[in-house]
Each structure stands twice: as structure tokens, then as C-alpha cells.
Amino acid sequence: VRTWLPVISIALVSLAGCQSAADSRARQLQQQKESWEATVRLTTQLSNQHVVPAEYTQQVLEAAAQGLEQIRQRAAKLSQ
Amino acid sequence: VSKLLEIALGLVTGIGGFLEAGSLATSAQAGAAFGFQLVWALALGTICIAFLVEMAGRLAAVSKHTLPDAMRERFGIRFFTVPLIAVALVSFLVLASEIGGVSLALQFATGIHFQWWAPAVALAVWLLLWAHNFSLVEKGASLLGLVTLVFVVASFKLHTPLSEIGGHLLPSLPQQYPAKYWFMAVSIIGASVSPYLFYFYSAGAIEDHWDESYLGVNRIIAGLGMGFGGTVAVAVLAGAAMVFHSRGIQIERYEQIPLQLVQPLGRWGFILFVASLGIACFGAALEIALSIAYLVAQGFGWKWGENIRPRDAARFTLTYTIAVAVAGLLIATGLDPLKLTIFSMALTALSLPVTVVPLLILMNDSEYLGDNVNHWIANAAVLFVSVLACIVALVAIPLQIMGS
Numbered sequence: 290v291r292t293w294l295p296v297i298s299i300a301l302v303s304l305a306g307c308q309s310a311a312d313s314r315a316r317q318l319q320q321q322k323e324s325w326e327a328t329v330r331l332t333t334q335l336s337n338q339h340v341v342p343a344e345y346t347q348q349v350l351e352a353a354a355q356g357l358e359q360i361r362q363r364a365a366k367l368s369q
Numbered sequence: 370v371s372k373l374l375e376i377a378l379g380l381v382t383g384i385g386g387f388l389e390a391g392s393l394a395t396s397a398q399a400g401a402a403f404g405f406q407l408v409w410a411l412a413l414g415t416i417c418i419a420f421l422v423e424m425a426g427r428l429a430a431v432s433k434h435t436l437p438d439a440m441r442e443r444f445g446i447r448f449f450t451v452p453l454i455a456v457a458l459v460s461f462l463v464l465a466s467e468i469g470g471v472s473l474a475l476q477f478a479t480g481i482h483f484q485w486w487a488p489a490v491a492l493a494v495w496l497l498l499w500a501h502n503f504s505l506v507e508k509g510a511s512l513l514g515l516v517t518l519v520f521v522v523a524s525f526k527l528h529t530p531l532s533e534i535g536g537h538l539l540p541s542l543p544q545q546y547p548a549k550y551w552f553m554a555v556s557i558i559g560a561s562v563s564p565y566l567f568y569f570y571s572a573g574a575i576e577d578h579w580d581e582s583y584l585g586v587n588r589i590i591a592g593l594g595m596g597f598g599g600t601v602a603v604a605v606l607a608g609a610a611m612v613f614h615s616r617g618i619q620i621e622r623y624e625q626i627p628l629q630l631v632q633p634l635g636r637w638g639f640i641l642f643v644a645s646l647g648i649a650c651f652g653a654a655l656e657i658a659l660s661i662a663y664l665v666a667q668g669f670g671w672k673w674g675e676n677i678r679p680r681d682a683a684r685f686t687l688t689y690t691i692a693v694a695v696a697g698l699l700i701a702t703g704l705d706p707l708k709l710t711i712f713s714m715a716l717t718a719l720s721l722p723v724t725v726v727p728l729l730i731l732m733n734d735s736e737y738l739g740d741n742v743n744h745w746i747a748n749a750a751v752l753f754v755s756v757l758a759c760i761v762a763l764v765a766i767p768l769q770i771m772g773s
Binding site: 317320321323324325327328331332335338339340341342344345347348349352356 | 476477479480546616617618619621622624625627628631632635636638639
């Protein structure tokens with residue numbers, strides 16, 4: 290048991306480290322998702338007030354769609 | 370009267386020329402992600418660049434040497450190759466970022482994707498360099514660059530609490546995402562202390578025939594000009610903190626940044642953002658392209674000068690032609706300008722000791738400066754910021770790359 294103890298400890302610490310890194314990554318992805326949703330809300334609100342051109346609104350919405358798609362792909366990879 | 374005019378023009382250059390793709394993107398991203406917490410990095414970078422610009426001007430005025438010229442003479446061509454490659458490489462990446470910034474401004478205005486604009490922007494930069502003289506390039510771009518003061522106006526309209534800015538002048542540890550925090554900090558310092566700024570300034574002092582009577586003018590321009598310029602960058606960070614951080618918005622793409630002026634200023638906010646981004650980046654692109662050509666031509670002892678006809682300084686002209694063309698092509702491939710900008714700024718911070726230490730050695734050499742050698746405070750301040758930024762960059766860049 291004494292021989293295996295360091296190996297088991299290292300494995301447990303590594304597992305916990307990986308788990309914590311995965312948790313942190315998932316939290317980061319959630320924040321990025323919320324960030325894009327808030328961007329869309331702000332842009333839509335300003336667009337409704339007619340203070341930004343329609344072309345620009347479209348550019349932000351396209352960027353948000355691409356950003357959200359990247360987050361979805363990363364989240365899918367993370368859950369595998 | 371001519372000295373007063375020189376000071377006024379120098380201050381305009383400092384204010385109008387400070388903001389460019391790097392400082393705009395890093396300040397906006399930092400304000401959005403960490404609120405006012407990274408104001409200290411901007412303050413540190415501004416103090417450091419003020420010292421460096423003053424040194425470059427003093428070296429030119431007293432020794433009549435530009436920076437690369439003095440470096441090659443003092444250290445020999447073999448040693449000089451190291452800072453030459455480092456400065457040329459980071460300046461080239463920053464040049465590409467600036468062309469990307471102008472192209473994005475045109476994308477916002479027209480809806481046509483930025484990569485289609487890149488060749489046209491590169492051509493416009495080259496044409497202006499080919500056809501005009503140094504003063505017009507420097508002063509014209511900076512005068513138009515005063516439009517960036519709109520960020521200060523927006524900051525006031527947003528009722529930015531000055532106590533928040535003052536309270537973060539000293540560094541503090543981040544509550545979350547330490548790798549991103551330190552990466553942003555070095556990117557901000559890299560954006561503020563871009564080597565092209567003091568290389569360009571030293572060449573400008575020679576082109577304008579400065580002598581020792583300009584030392585006072587030089588000190589005022591470096592101190593006040595960079596100080597006011599830094600204030601504009603703080604206003605960008607503050608605006609991003611007020612508009613984005615409070616809503617949980619992080620800056621992932623350039624497309625998000627105009628919102629920070631539209632929210633407080635409405636329709637004019639959008640127009641002035643597009644003008645600020647376009648003009649500031651275009652002015653910086655002109656200066657960086659010239660700066661690369663100055664560096665190479667002065668380093669190798671070629672004939673140089675924006676005030677002489679292109680055919681009379683053919684190798685100098687060829688250098689900026691190649692730099693502008695390749696940078697334009699890089700953006701035309703569709704490379705993300707925001708990622709390129711942030712990465713270039715971090716690399717700039719990493720290369721600071723290589724670019725700054727030779728300057729410090731020169732500034733303490735009485736053969737070049739006579740009685741005007743550096744005070745120990747200037748040496749200590751610049752060395753501290755450069756080495757600190759480099760060490761933090763060494764740790765933060767790999768962590769950030771692995772994290773993303």
C-alpha cells in the first residue's frame with residue numbers, strides 16, 4: 290500500500306485538477322454565452338431607437354451568431 | 370513663437386496620435402472584462418512611453434543621431450541586428466493591425482467585409498507616403514486624430530466615477546481569470562510602449578532639425594503629449610467599463626466596440642466611432658510604415674527621409690512599400706484583426722527589454738549625450754516597466770494561448 294500511495298495521490302490530485310479545469314472552462318463558456326446574449330440585447334435596443342444603421346446591426350448579429358456557434362461546439366467537446 | 374507652435378503641434382501629435390488599433394482594442398477589452406481594475410497598466414505604460422519619447426528626442430537633439438543610427442554605431446552591426454529584427458517584426462504586426470482597423474471602420478460604414486477593404490487601405494497608405502512629406506504625414510494625421518477625444522466626452526456623458534479611476538492607479542489582484550488579467554495587463558503596456566513611437570519620434574526630431582535649444586520643448590511634448598494621450602486611452606477603458614462590464618459583455622469581436630459610443634452619444638456616437646477608428650488607425654499605419662523604413666534604412670546606413678523624393682531614397686521607399694503591401698495582404702486573408710492586435714501588443718511587451726535596454730545604455734553614454742545623460746529615476750522607471758512587462762508576458766502569453 291505504501292508503494293502505491295504516491296501514485297494514487299498523484300492520480301487523485303490530477304483528476305481533481307482536470308475536473309476543476311473543466312468546471313472553470315464550462316463557467317467561462319457560460320459567461321461568453323451570456324456576454325453575446327447581452328450584446329444582442331443592447332444592439333437590438335439601440336437599433337429600435339434608430340441610432341445605428343441596419344448594416345451595422347446585421348454585422349453585430351452575425352458576429353453574435355458565429356460566437357454562439359463556437360461556444361456550442363466547444364461545449365459539445367467539453368461534455369464528451 | 371515658433372517654439373510655442375512646435376509645442377502646440379507636439380501636444381496635438383501626442384493626443385491625436387496616441388490612440389490606435391492597439392490601445393483602443395486593449396483598453397476596450399480590459400474595461401469590458403475587468404472594469405476599472407487595469408487602469409494601473411495604462412498609467413504605467415503611459416509613464417514609460419513618456420520617458421522613452423523624451424529620451425529619443427533628447428538623443429536626436431544633442432547627438433544629431435537617430436536611434437538606430439546611434440545603436441549601430443555604438444554596438445556594431447552584429448548586435449544591432451537583434452533589436453532591428455525584434456522592432457521590425459512587432460512593428461510589422463502592429464502595421465497589419467492598423468490596416469485591419471481602417472478596414473473594419475470601412476466595414477462598419479459600408480457593410481462590405483473588412484478583408485475586401487485591406488488592399489485598398491494599403492494602397493492609400495502607400496500613395497500618401499509616396500506623394501507627401503513628413504510634416505504632412507505626422508501633423509495632418511494627428512490633427513485629424515483629435516476626433517478620438519470623443520471617448521473623453523462619452524466618458525463624461527456616462528458619469529464615469531473619477532474615484533474608480535483614481536482608486537485603480539495601483540495594481541490589484543484579479544478576482545477571476547488571472548491568466549487573462551495578466552495577459553491583458555501586458556497587452557496594454559505593449560500597446561502604450563510600442564517601439565515605433567519613439568523610433569518615429571527620434572527620426573522626426575532629425576527631420577525637423579532639432580538642436581539642444583529644443584530640449585525644453587522635447588520635455589513638454591513628451592510629458593504632456595503622452596500624458597494627454599494616455600488620458601484618452603483611460604477614457605476608452607472607462608467607457609468600456611461603464612457600458613460593457615456593467616452588462617456582463619466581454620469584447621470578443623471588434624463589431625462590439627462601437628456600442629460603447631453609441632450608447633451614450635446615439636447616432637453621432639456611431640459616426641464618430643467609425644471616424645475615430647479609421648483616422649487613428651490610418652495615421653498610425655502611416656507612422657509605423659515610415660518607422661519600419663527609418664529603422665532599416667538608418668540601421669544599414671542607407672539614404673532616408675520622407676522629405677526627399679522617393680527615387681532619391683530608393684531602398685528606403687522600397688522598404689515601406691514591401692511592409693505596407695505584405696501587411697495589407699495579411700489582413701486580406703481574413704485574419705481576425707482583434708486577435709492579431711491583442712497578440713501583437715503582448716509580443717511587443719515581450720520584446721521590450723531588447724528594444725529598450727540598448728537605448729538606456731546609449732542614454733547614459735556621455736560621448737553621445739554630454740551633460741544631458743539620463744537621471745537615475747528615468748533609468749529605473751523604464752527598466753522596471755520593461756523587465757516587469759517582459760517577465761509577465763513570458764508567463765501570461767503561453768497561459769492565455771493554452772486557455773483559449
